[in-house]
Amino acid sequence: MTTPTGATRAEICVVACAEAWRGDGEILAATAGTVPALGARLARLTFSPHLLLTDGEAMLLSTPQDPGRIEGWLPYRKHLSLAARGKRHMMMGAAQLDRYGNQNISCVGDWARPRRQLLGARGAPSNTVNHPVSYWVPRHSPRVFVPRVDMVSGVGYDRAAAQGPAVARFHGLRRVVTDLAVLDFATRDHRMRLASVHPGVGTDQVRERTGFALAVDGEVPTTREPTEEELRLLREVLDPHGTRDREVRT
Amino acid sequence: MTVGIGGWGARRKPMALVRALLRTGVRDLTVVSCGGPDVGLLAAAGRIRTLIAPFVTLDSVPLEPHFRAARESGALCFEEWDESMFLWGLTAAAHRLPFMPVRGGLGSDVPRRNPRLRTVTSPYEDGEELLAAPALDLDVALVHMNRADVRGNGQSLGPDPYFDDLFTEAARHTYLSCEQIVDRFAGPPQSLLVQRQNVTGVLHTPRGAHFTSCAPDYGRDEAFQRAYVRAAGDPGTWREFEARFLAGDEHAYQRAVDGREPEEATA
Numbered sequence: 050m051t052t053p054t055g056a057t058r059a060e061i062c063v064v065a066c067a068e069a070w071r072g073d074g075e076i077l078a079a080t081a082g083t084v085p086a087l088g089a090r091l092a093r094l095t096f097s098p099h100l101l102l103t104d105g106e107a108m109l110l111s112t113p114q115d116p117g118r119i120e121g122w123l124p125y126r127k128h129l130s131l132a133a134r135g136k137r138h139m140m141m142g143a144a145q146l147d148r149y150g151n152q153n154i155s156c157v158g159d160w161a162r163p164r165r166q167l168l169g170a171r172g173a174p175s176n177t178v179n180h181p182v183s184y185w186v187p188r189h190s191p192r193v194f195v196p197r198v199d200m201v202s203g204v205g206y207d208r209a210a211a212q213g214p215a216v217a218r219f220h221g222l223r224r225v226v227t228d229l230a231v232l233d234f235a236t237r238d239h240r241m242r243l244a245s246v247h248p249g250v251g252t253d254q255v256r257e258r259t260g261f262a263l264a265v266d267g268e269v270p271t272t273r274e275p276t277e278e279e280l281r282l283l284r285e286v287l288d289p290h291g292t293r294d295r296e297v298r299t
Numbered sequence: 300m301t302v303g304i305g306g307w308g309a310r311r312k313p314m315a316l317v318r319a320l321l322r323t324g325v326r327d328l329t330v331v332s333c334g335g336p337d338v339g340l341l342a343a344a345g346r347i348r349t350l351i352a353p354f355v356t357l358d359s360v361p362l363e364p365h366f367r368a369a370r371e372s373g374a375l376c377f378e379e380w381d382e383s384m385f386l387w388g389l390t391a392a393a394h395r396l397p398f399m400p401v402r403g404g405l406g407s408d409v410p411r412r413n414p415r416l417r418t419v420t421s422p423y424e425d426g427e428e429l430l431a432a433p434a435l436d437l438d439v440a441l442v443h444m445n446r447a448d449v450r451g452n453g454q455s456l457g458p459d460p461y462f463d464d465l466f467t468e469a470a471r472h473t474y475l476s477c478e479q480i481v482d483r484f485a486g487p488p489q490s491l492l493v494q495r496q497n498v499t500g501v502l503h504t505p506r507g508a509h510f511t512s513c514a515p516d517y518g519r520d521e522a523f524q525r526a527y528v529r530a531a532g533d534p535g536t537w538r539e540f541e542a543r544f545l546a547g548d549e550h551a552y553q554r555a556v557d558g559r560e561p562e563e564a565t566a
Binding site: 106107108122124125126129132133155156160161162163164165166167168169170171172173174175176177178179200201202203204208209212213214215216218219220 | 353379381401407409429458459
């Protein structure tokens with residue numbers, strides 16, 4: 050389905066991801082997944098022109114349109130120190146997320162003998178205690194949004210508050226973008242809140258597909274439409290082959 | 300024995316050395332790795348007692364099938380580390396220090412799942428309590444370089460050195476394999492990553508990182524990796540894969556890789 054501007058669900062998602070980096074200044078926009086990567090590039094080309102972007106390996110891109118032009122070198126080791134210095138806002142994936150934003154990419158089931166082994170914690174523990182983190186969930190479901198994650202890879206607000214200043218000092222989860230909605234933690238105790246629903250999605254649909262009670266205050270707004278310029282950049286410059294549609298089912 | 304393996308995921312792994320290890324009877328290994336198919340092959344052969352790693356991945360295939368199977372059957376002991384803890388654990392070993400303080404890991408389940416991890420409190424005004432990443436002291440490190448000389452100096456020509464120099468500095472013995480042995484090095488001095496005082500033995504193993512990537516000499520053999528993943532999904536198919544590719548020496552492996560049908564190579 051499309052919206053008044055003719056945007057697809059995937060395009061709504063890309064713009065909702067791009068919004069995560071609004072106002073972020075001169076930091077690295079790091080991503081996992083196609084839709085967040087397009088969002089970071091779109092933000093860089095529009096409202097957040099000072100963002101740093103990588104080619105997904107060791108190079109910093111000079112312009113998002115041309116992966117051949119680089120402006121710097123960021124091998125794995127330097128990437129880790131940049132993250133530790135806090136000059137980074139990463140949008141990670143999540144196999145599980147709970148109401149305080151604890152995230153799991155390690156394994157499903159009992160950690161000692163998992164039902165399904167996934168990646169391992171990777172950099173999720175250090176990312177979440179060092180710099181802003183957001184999440185991208187391409188398929189919003191109660192399997193992802195669970196009351197309690199099986200292994201805390203990425204640190205949530207309740208853990209950060211309980212663990213003392215070294216953990217809470219630089220901790221901050223910004224938003225969770227899914228194929229249905231945008232969620233954030235803008236409640237007094239940082240419980241996950243329904244910030245907006247994508248055009249054509251009902252709040253009940255989001256509630257049904259979430260395994261815990263979401264905070265909802267008042268009328269839930271609709272996720273904003275892409276501008277004409279954003280649609281043009283996305284369709285003609287950043288993703289002419291439509292790779293975004295492979296990640297978001299419509 | 301604790302073995303550190305260089306590279307990262309399915310990138311510039313010393314696969315010829317891993318295959319050589321598989322031909323020996325060495326077992327009960329503690330493996331330290333930013334894991335890829337190195338971990339997968341050793342796990343499939345039942346050689347790993349303990350794995351210390353922040354992740355195991357094949358990059359273009361996110362999850363490593365043999366690692367998954369080993370975890371899901373309880374076949375290995377997993378010390379799950381955060382990436383920054385891993386960097387500082389290797390750095391501590393390279394500097395002969397017992398630990399390095401690090402923020403990453405705190406608040407997550409990593410320390411809860413690993414009772415040997417301890418915290419350390421800053422003696423300065425901030426008084427912060429940080430994680431003490433223990434030194435990752437290695438008995439042996441295995442790394443693969445683009446170029447090396449016979450004395451053990453190694454050159455990395457790809458875009459990322461990963462942690463390979465740290466692995467060599469954290470180990471008592473390092474075995475370095477390389478694409479080419481050279482008499483004199485060309486290229487920028489910053490590419491001379493590994494130094495001979497940290498290297499015990501040098502091996503000339505052309506295409507020795509196969510099937511992982513070894514930029515700029517070659518990319519990942521994606522078709523072979525897909526065949527590896529398919530074979531790992533079924534015990535019978537895996538036995539066929541082992542018989543075809545892993546039963547002989549390194550020359551036999553490379554011949555078997557070259558001998559694939561064209562449609563197999565591009566499948």
